[in-house]
Amino acid sequence: MLTLHCPYCGVHADETELASGGEAHLKRFGPGASDEDFEGYLFMRENPKGVHFERWRHAYGCGKWFLAARCTNTLEVFGTYPAQSTEPPQHVRDAISAKRPGWTWREFS
Amino acid sequence: MDSKFGDIFRMKRYSVFAVAREAARYHTGWQRAWASPEPKKKYDVIIVGAGGHGLATAFYLGKNFGITNVAIIEKGWLGGGNTGRNTTIIRSNYLQDPSAALYEKSRSLYETMSQDLNYNVMFSPRGVMMLAQTEHEVRGYLRTAHANALQGVATRFIDPAEVKKLVPIINIHGPRYPVLGALWQPRGGTARHDAVAWGYARACSDMGMHVIQQTEVTAVRKEGNRVVGVDTTRGPIDCDKLGIVVAGHSGVMAERAGFRLPIESAPLQALVSEPIKPCMDVVVMANTVHGYMSQSDKGEMVIGGGTDSYNAYTQRGSFHHIEETVRALVETFPMISRLKMLRQWGGIVDMTGDRSPILSKTPVEGVFVNCGWGTGGFKATPGSGWAMAELMAKGHSPLTEEFSMFRFREGKFIDESVAAGVAH
Numbered sequence: 001m002l003t004l005h006c007p008y009c010g011v012h013a014d015e016t017e018l019a020s021g022g023e024a025h026l027k028r029f030g031p032g033a034s035d036e037d038f039e040g041y042l043f044m045r046e047n048p049k050g051v052h053f054e055r056w057r058h059a060y061g062c063g064k065w066f067l068a069a070r071c072t073n074t075l076e077v078f079g080t081y082p083a084q085s086t087e088p089p090q091h092v093r094d095a096i097s098a099k100r101p102g103w104t105w106r107e108f109s
Numbered sequence: 110m111d112s113k114f115g116d117i118f119r120m121k122r123y124s125v126f127a128v129a130r131e132a133a134r135y136h137t138g139w140q141r142a143w144a145s146p147e148p149k150k151k152y153d154v155i156i157v158g159a160g161g162h163g164l165a166t167a168f169y170l171g172k173n174f175g176i177t178n179v180a181i182i183e184k185g186w187l188g189g190g191n192t193g194r195n196t197t198i199i200r201s202n203y204l205q206d207p208s209a210a211l212y213e214k215s216r217s218l219y220e221t222m223s224q225d226l227n228y229n230v231m232f233s234p235r236g237v238m239m240l241a242q243t244e245h246e247v248r249g250y251l252r253t254a255h256a257n258a259l260q261g262v263a264t265r266f267i268d269p270a271e272v273k274k275l276v277p278i279i280n281i282h283g284p285r286y287p288v289l290g291a292l293w294q295p296r297g298g299t300a301r302h303d304a305v306a307w308g309y310a311r312a313c314s315d316m317g318m319h320v321i322q323q324t325e326v327t328a329v330r331k332e333g334n335r336v337v338g339v340d341t342t343r344g345p346i347d348c349d350k351l352g353i354v355v356a357g358h359s360g361v362m363a364e365r366a367g368f369r370l371p372i373e374s375a376p377l378q379a380l381v382s383e384p385i386k387p388c389m390d391v392v393v394m395a396n397t398v399h400g401y402m403s404q405s406d407k408g409e410m411v412i413g414g415g416t417d418s419y420n421a422y423t424q425r426g427s428f429h430h431i432e433e434t435v436r437a438l439v440e441t442f443p444m445i446s447r448l449k450m451l452r453q454w455g456g457i458v459d460m461t462g463d464r465s466p467i468l469s470k471t472p473v474e475g476v477f478v479n480c481g482w483g484t485g486g487f488k489a490t491p492g493s494g495w496a497m498a499e500l501m502a503k504g505h506s507p508l509t510e511e512f513s514m515f516r517f518r519e520g521k522f523i524d525e526s527v528a529a530g531v532a533h
Contacts, residue, residue: 002419015429035518042462043517045360046360047373047374047420048360048361049358049360049361049374054420065161075421075423
C-alpha cells in the first residue's frame with residue numbers, strides 16, 4: 001500500500017486516507033490562450049513511467065492539499081512538499097537525483 | 110512468402126479430421142502455431158504491440174487490404190499485457206452512436222471469429238447483464254436501451270423478476286442497493302482472451318507477417334516529419350507506416366515518436382476464485398457497488414475490480430481495491446462469501462479524458478495510434494483492428510472518424526464516462 005508523509009500534520013498516511021489529485025505543476029491557461037495551450041492544460045499529461053509529481057489531499061486527515069514526487073514504476077516516494085510550491089524543492093530534487101541518476105528535468109514555470 | 114520459415118509454417122487447418130489424424134500418429138504432426146522469424150530490414154507496415162488489438166490490426170491489413178509485408182513487434186510475449194489480463198467480457202451496449210457502431214462491429218466479428226481464424230476462441234454469447242441499483246441508474250439504462258434500439262444493438266431493460274430468473278444466486282433485495290432492473294444484452298458474453306491473441310498471431314503468420322517477440326521498440330526514426338523506421342533492441346528496422354498499439358505504454362511510445370497524448374495510465378485489477386460447480390451462466394456487472402463477475406468454463410468466478418486513482422505502471426494495483434470489490438459482490442451474491450480467491454493481478458489501462466478510445470493519425474506523418482481503451486478494450490479487439498487497418502491502409506475510416514486524438518482540442522468528446530458512469 002502506498003504511504004505518503006503529509007507535510008502539514010506530519011502523519012504517514014495510507015493511501016486509503018488520501019485522495020489523489022492528478023498531476024502537479026500544471027501551467028494554467030484561460031481565456032485568450034491558444035487552442036493548443038488550452039488543450040494542453042486541460043487534457044495533455046506527462047504520464048511518465050518513472051518520476052512523477054502529483055497533487056494529493058490528506059482527505060481523511062488534516063484535509064490539506066500537498067504535492068508528492070513519486071516513481072510510477074516502483075511506487076517509491078522521493079518526498080512530499082507543500083502545495084504552494086511552484087517547483088519541487090531542493091531536498092526533493094536531491095533525493096531524485098541520488099536515486100535516479102540521469103533523470104532529465106523539465107521546466108516547471 | 111519471403112520468410113525462410115514460410116513454407117514450413119504454411120498453416121495446416123485445425124479440424125476434427127486433424128485431431129483424428131494426429132491421434133493415429135501419437136500427435137507428432139502438430140506444427141507450431143506461428144513462426145519466430147528474424148526481423149527483415151524493411152516492412153511496409155510495423156505494428157508496435159502484439160496484443161489483441163495490434164494483432165487484429167495486422168490481420169485485417171492483410172485480410173481486407175492485402176498488405177502482408179507487416180511486422181508486429183512485441184516487447185514482452187504475445188498477448189502478455191492487457192490481452193491476457195482482462196475479465197474477457199464482450200458487450201456493445203454503449204450510449205453514444207460512434208461507440209455503439211465500433212463496439213457492435215466488434216461484437217459481431219466475435220460471432221464468426223473462430224471460423225474466420227480457424228482457431229477456437231470459445232466465444233460464448235451467454236448474455237451480459239448490467240444491474241440497475243438506483244433510480245438514477247434505472248433511468249440511465251432505460252435511455253441506453255432506447256439509444257441501442259435506434260443504433261441496432263439488441264438490448265432491453267428487464268425487471269427484477271427476470272433478473273432473478275436469469276441469475277438465481279443474486280440477492281435482489283439487498284439492504285443498501287436492491288436490484289431495480291437491469292440492462293440485458295443477450296448476445297454479449299465472454300471469449301477466451303489468450304485464444305484471441307493466439308488465433309490472430311497464427312493467421313498473421315500464415316499470411317507471411319512477422320510476429321517478433323522479446324523485442325522492444327526504443328526509438329522512432331523520422332526524416333523531416335515523416336516516419337522512416339524504428340530502432341529496436343534487435344537493431345533498426347525501416348517501415349513506411351507505423352501503428353502504435355501499446356495500451357498502457359502509449360504515453361511512453363508517443364514520447365519516443367515525438368508527440369503527446371491525452372492519456373494517463375493506471376493499474377486495473379482482477380481476481381479469480383477457486384473453481385466451483387456451475388452457478389451463474391451470464392455475466393453480471395454491478396456498477397453502483399462496483400464489481401462484476403462471470404464464471405469461467407473451469408468454474409472459477411472471474412471478478413473485475415477497481416482502478417487505482419493515481420498513475421502507475423505496476424501490474425498489480427492497490428490491495429484495498431480487492432476488499433472493496435469483494436465486499437460489493439458479497440452483498441450482491443451472498444453465497445460467494447466463503448469462496449477462496451486464487452489469484453489477483455493488474456494490467457495498465459490507458460485512460461482518456463472522455464473514457465473513449467483514440468484511433469487516429471498523429472502529428473507525425475505515417476504514424477497512427479490506437480489506444481485509450483481504458484478499462485474496456487478486450488471486447489473491442491476485432492472491431493478495433495478492423496477500423497485501425499482501414500485507417501492505416503486508406504487514411505480514413507468511417508468507424509474511426511470520431512475517435513481522433515484531436516477531438517479534445519475541438520471539444521468533440523464521445524462522453525462514455527458519463528454514459529457508463531464507471532468501468533466499462
